[in-house]
Amino acid sequence: MSRGRVVIRNLIRQVAKRVRHSAAAIGVVVVAGVVLAQPGEAQARYAALVMDADTGTVLYAANADTRNYPASLTKMMTLYMTFEALDQGRLTLHQRLPVSRRAQGMAPSKLYLHAGETISVQNAVLALVTKSANDAAVVLAEALGGAEWKFARMMTERARALGMKRTTFRNASGLPNRHQLSTARDMATLSRALIYDFPEYYHYFSTTRFSYNGRAYGNHNNLLEEYRGTDGIKTGYIRASGFNLAASVVRQGRRLIAVVFGGRTARSRDQHIMALLDKGFAKARQLRTIPVVAPPPRKPVQILRTASKADEVKVAAAGSGVVPVPPARTGIQQADRTALRDKVARVVDGLPVPGYGRPEEVQVAARETSNAEGRYAVQVGAYRDAAPAHVAAVRAGNAVPQILGTSEVSVSRIRGDQGPLYRARLTGLDRTDAERACRALVAHGTDCLVIQPRGGVEVAFNAK
Incomplete structure (x- = not known):
């Protein structure tokens, strides 16, 4: 009997040895002490991206x-x-929202809500x-869309409006659905939109502990307590996805967003994303902060003054190779405003607008846009990408919230033979407030144009 056990033990050792050799043959890569599968085989789901949140500059991508x-990164939308x-x-x-039978029946992770009870919006968010919690996600979806499948369509439409070109949503929770797909780049875009579009609500993502009905729940995002400067965003896991994470970290006034798909374990995912962020901050320190990555031959475009009723906007070439924007903030400012937001990021397209073939002049059609409700607007720049235009407009509103607190962000596009220009505007003002806002923005070092209700430029304020 004893001899039989020895034989069995030896067989087990031989099998274990072969398994170890097979694992080595598959090939793994060790990143900063973290084992991640090579992008290939079943782990083709691995993807990652690190982005400078202010500029949109991609510091790392795989x-x-x-x-x-x-998976549950879906809940960010x-x-x-x-x-x-x-x-x-x-x-x-x-506001209290009803719990349906469908919400009650959701698979974990969940709060185990019961049909017929209600939950406040704030508790559902937390x-x-x-x-x-998947049941809470369905409660919100049904409140906003009537049915979860209708809400998923709304989510996909909003994704397209935000520039998430390769994302399709089929539910509000991230539970398995083979047609529900996204990318690391799109989830970084969504993270950035949450940060800049809703600074008054983004702080919820930094919640480390939540109590409901006598039970305490911790945040699955371990970086909040393990990686200095982390202030959000969200984790996700289903078997088909592996361990996903979108994270936002602020250090020394610079915010990076990192997204990882397909970690083998929560721990290896966390270690990997921290290693990527370490490298991202090191790389970002070596780069000059710029608003948008432009092709090297291009000159910057800075609006200086206006010309005539034809709405000719004079622009001048400078020597830095990028389009100027206001200085970077040192984190998200909690401005006391309620509606400074890109409620609908409308990009005007397909209109007969002349191009900007020469660097000294841009022709803008007066009929291209009219301001909200026939009111005035201010314009704080023109950019070669919509994202920094949006950021610049939000920054301008943050700079003078006492004047621009009820305005709305508007980003419109001018098409030309060298590519588009995106105009950063805040709309819905009267003439007096528009002029006051421009004077205040100039004091902050930001050039500003007062835009008439019919879209014409009335006066330019230039920062010295």
Whole structure:
């Protein structure tokens, strides 16, 4: 009997040895002490991206445009839609929402809500951020879309409006659906939109602990307590996706967003994303902060003054190779405003607008845009990408919230033979407030144009 055990033990050792050799043959890569599968085989789902949040500059990318399963990163869009509804007054934080039988029947992770009871919007938000509760996600989806499948369509439409070109949503939670796909780049775009579009709600993502009905739930995002400067965003996991994470970190006034898809374990994912962020901050320190990555031969475009009723906008070439924007902020400012937001990021396209073939002049058609409700607007720059135009407009509103607190961000595009220009505007002002805002922005070092209700430029204010 004893001899038989020895034989069995030896057989087990031989099998284990062969398994170890097979694992080595498959090939793994060790990144900063973290074992991640090579992008290939079943782990083709691995993807990562690190981005400078202020400028949109990509500091690292691997399979960033490969479509993978987002899992509970999906809930970031559910929360984006919820914050938008709060911002527009369609929901309130203390409003109580009914729990349906469908919500009750959701698979874990969940709060185990019961059909017929209610939950406040704020508690539902916190449940998504911390517990990643699928039942709470359905409650929000049904409140905003009537049915979860209708809400998923709304989510996909909003994704397209935000520039998430390779994302399709089929539910509000991220539970398995083979048609629900996204990319690391798109999830970084969504993270950035949450940060800049809803600074008054983004702080929920930094919640480390949430109590509901006598039970305490911790946040699955371990970086909040393990990696200095982390202030959000969201984790995700289903078997088909592996361990996903979108993280936002602020250090010395610089914010980076990192996204990882397909970690083998939560721990290896966390270690890997921290290593990527370390390298990202090191690389960012070596780069000059710029608003947009432009092709080297291009000259910057800075609006200086106006010309005539034909709405000719004079621009001048400078020597830095990029389009100027206001200085970077040292983090997200909690401005006391309620509606400074890109409620609908409308990009005007397909209009007969002349190009900007020469660097000294841009022709803008007076009929291209009219300001909201026939009111004045201010313009704080023209950019070669929509994202920094949006950031510049939000920054301008943050700089003078006492004047621009009820204005709306508007980004419109002028098409030309050298590519588009995106105009950063804040709309919905009267003439007096528009001029006051421009004077205040000039004091902050930002050039500013007062835009008439019919789209014409009335006066230019130039920072010295």
